[in-house]
Amino acid sequence: MADPALELERRVAASIAAALPAHTGADAVIRPAGNPRFGDYQSNAAMALGQATGRHPREVAAAIVEHLDLQGVAHPAEVAGPGFVNLRLTDDWLSAEATRLLDDDRVGVAPAAVPVRVVVDYSSPNVAKEMHVGHLRSTVIGDAICRLLGFLGHDVVRQNHVGDWGTQFGMLIEHLLDVGVADNLSVSDLNAFYRQAREKFDADAAFAERARQRVLLLQSADPATMHLWRLFMEESVRHMDMVYRRLGVLLTDADLAGESMYNDDLGPTCQELVDLGIATVSDGALCVFPPGFTGRDGGPMPVMLRKSDGGYGYDATDVAALRRRVEVLGGRLVVYVVGSPQGQHLAMLFAVGEMAGWLGPDRAHAVHAWFGSVLGPDGRVLRTRSGEPPRLVDLLDEAVIRARAIVASSSRHLSEQEQADVAEAVGIGGIKYADLSVDRIKDYVFDFDRMLAVDGNTAAYLQYATARCRSILRKAAEAPGPAIVVSEPAERALVLKLLQLDGAVRAAAEHLQPHRLCTHLFDLAKAFTSFFDACPVLKAPTARQRLSRLALVDLTSRALVLGLDLIGIAAPERM
Numbered sequence: 001m002a003d004p005a006l007e008l009e010r011r012v013a014a015s016i017a018a019a020l021p022a023h024t025g026a027d028a029v030i031r032p033a034g035n036p037r038f039g040d041y042q043s044n045a046a047m048a049l050g051q052a053t054g055r056h057p058r059e060v061a062a063a064i065v066e067h068l069d070l071q072g073v074a075h076p077a078e079v080a081g082p083g084f085v086n087l088r089l090t091d092d093w094l095s096a097e098a099t100r101l102l103d104d105d106r107v108g109v110a111p112a113a114v115p116v117r118v119v120v121d122y123s124s125p126n127v128a129k130e131m132h133v134g135h136l137r138s139t140v141i142g143d144a145i146c147r148l149l150g151f152l153g154h155d156v157v158r159q160n161h162v163g164d165w166g167t168q169f170g171m172l173i174e175h176l177l178d179v180g181v182a183d184n185l186s187v188s189d190l191n192a193f194y195r196q197a198r199e200k201f202d203a204d205a206a207f208a209e210r211a212r213q214r215v216l217l218l219q220s221a222d223p224a225t226m227h228l229w230r231l232f233m234e235e236s237v238r239h240m241d242m243v244y245r246r247l248g249v250l251l252t253d254a255d256l257a258g259e260s261m262y263n264d265d266l267g268p269t270c271q272e273l274v275d276l277g278i279a280t281v282s283d284g285a286l287c288v289f290p291p292g293f294t295g296r297d298g299g300p301m302p303v304m305l306r307k308s309d310g311g312y313g314y315d316a317t318d319v320a321a322l323r324r325r326v327e328v329l330g331g332r333l334v335v336y337v338v339g340s341p342q343g344q345h346l347a348m349l350f351a352v353g354e355m356a357g358w359l360g361p362d363r364a365h366a367v368h369a370w371f372g373s374v375l376g377p378d379g380r381v382l383r384t385r386s387g388e389p390p391r392l393v394d395l396l397d398e399a400v401i402r403a404r405a406i407v408a409s410s411s412r413h414l415s416e417q418e419q420a421d422v423a424e425a426v427g428i429g430g431i432k433y434a435d436l437s438v439d440r441i442k443d444y445v446f447d448f449d450r451m452l453a454v455d456g457n458t459a460a461y462l463q464y465a466t467a468r469c470r471s472i473l474r475k476a477a478e479a480p481g482p483a484i485v486v487s488e489p490a491e492r493a494l495v496l497k498l499l500q501l502d503g504a505v506r507a508a509a510e511h512l513q514p515h516r517l518c519t520h521l522f523d524l525a526k527a528f529t530s531f532f533d534a535c536p537v538l539k540a541p542t543a544r545q546r547l548s549r550l551a552l553v554d555l556t557s558r559a560l561v562l563g564l565d566l567i568g569i570a571a572p573e574r575m
Helices: 004-019 045-053 057-066 091-101 133-151 167-179 187-203 205-219 223-247 259-275 314-327 340-356 392-410 416-436 459-475 489-499 501-510 515-534 543-566
Strands: 030-032 041-043 078-080 084-087 117-121 155-159 279-282 285-288 303-306 333-336 365-368
Touching (some): 004 030, 004 045, 004 057, 045 057, 045 084, 057 084, 117 314, 133 155, 133 392, 133 416, 133 501, 155 314, 167 187, 167 205, 167 223, 205 223, 223 392, 223 416, 259 303, 303 314, 303 340, 314 333, 314 340, 416 459, 416 515, 459 543, 489 501, 489 515, 489 543, 501 515, 501 543
Parallel strands (some): 117 333, 333 365
Antiparallel strands (some): 030 041, 041 084, 078 084, 285 303
């Protein structure tokens, strides 16, 4: 048993079955009580059962309590308010469960009962441009989702669907030919280069047509065109690798699955959809019209597979990618960590997958794990004074510079190199945690002061709590004891949070919402701070309490380090 709620749910479900045999399927979900006065957990099953049976909820709750066997786990249950069942775990049971975790490398987090292969599409920057703030959320949220799913035992396949194909490259290559091939392209050069090419594409019809023809040469693997394309690719990949290393995300070159990867699949994919009777020609273009999607004029909306000029667009690439992720990679869950503006496009893509039989109850399931925007102080999408999205590397540099000032003033006991390492962890961690701690579907304001604060729900607060745990253990004259004995309110509050780590990890993975784990880690760190203030560890009244509390500190340290690692944030040894 990893989470107290699971054991209590099992027992409450059994009591419902005994008290009301006709309603064994009733909701027996157990939730943590919001106030310690109401116990540790609550069940509101009697509310729904009362409505279903026509009986007063308090009467139903009393029947549940009468049949509820909590022997060895909790004190006798109580009925409260309109029909809540309040449950309070015994100190002995909490002590035993916490002690069990001392020998558990997973700190109570159980592996998934049925592991599956999960393909996760995330980060996905455009090649030939520097990564900017718009790539932050997909990258860090996707990385956290991969870490969570992988830790639970799922077979995770990461796919970095970079934009390395299509019209933009026809435009870039034509401009490169116009100005002459550079021997040493750099990303900063490419940023300016891209703007120049874009301006020319928008203003010069002849250039735009040349660019479109260049795309056809690219798609047909013309050697000269492919050589120039590789120049852009090599420099862009070097830049992406640098940013990924800095962010501490799991993506590597082996995970690159750009649009170019599917070039040879486009024709066969289109032919398969034609053979299935799904794709039809409309105004010279090959399209699929998934049911339920209409345009402003009320007419059906197309997923355009092949343009009238014979070229393929990103619709075709995305359809081919979905097909490959299911048919070749064997994904049973395909997760797209992509911004909310792509919601309709992905819904139409998934509809095509269902029409083709790639997605379905007995095949695979696709999910759009969408996210909101990063905003500036004005409440608008974050941009520089010039109107451009800030370069991601600039934001990381600024965060570390600010963190160095904080670390230098509070960590004089550290060497210069240690301070630099801590500043890197705090700065990068601050940016990542500020993103991950917000429900991904919401926008949030990018604020360095809030991100790097040493109190509140921040990475620095969690990192400091972890470092404090480690400091206590270093100062101890003896190893932690073999058992945890709960006797004080602050001890039981901390143990409860430790036992709830399993549920927090599972919920974050199931809902693809890393903020659920962040919230738990913050609550755990607060519980540790309260414990540290209320319960002396190194100067505990008795040797038994000292050894028990050292074990509790060690367990807390392990839980925080594990939790931070599952969201991709480093935990410095000293701060």
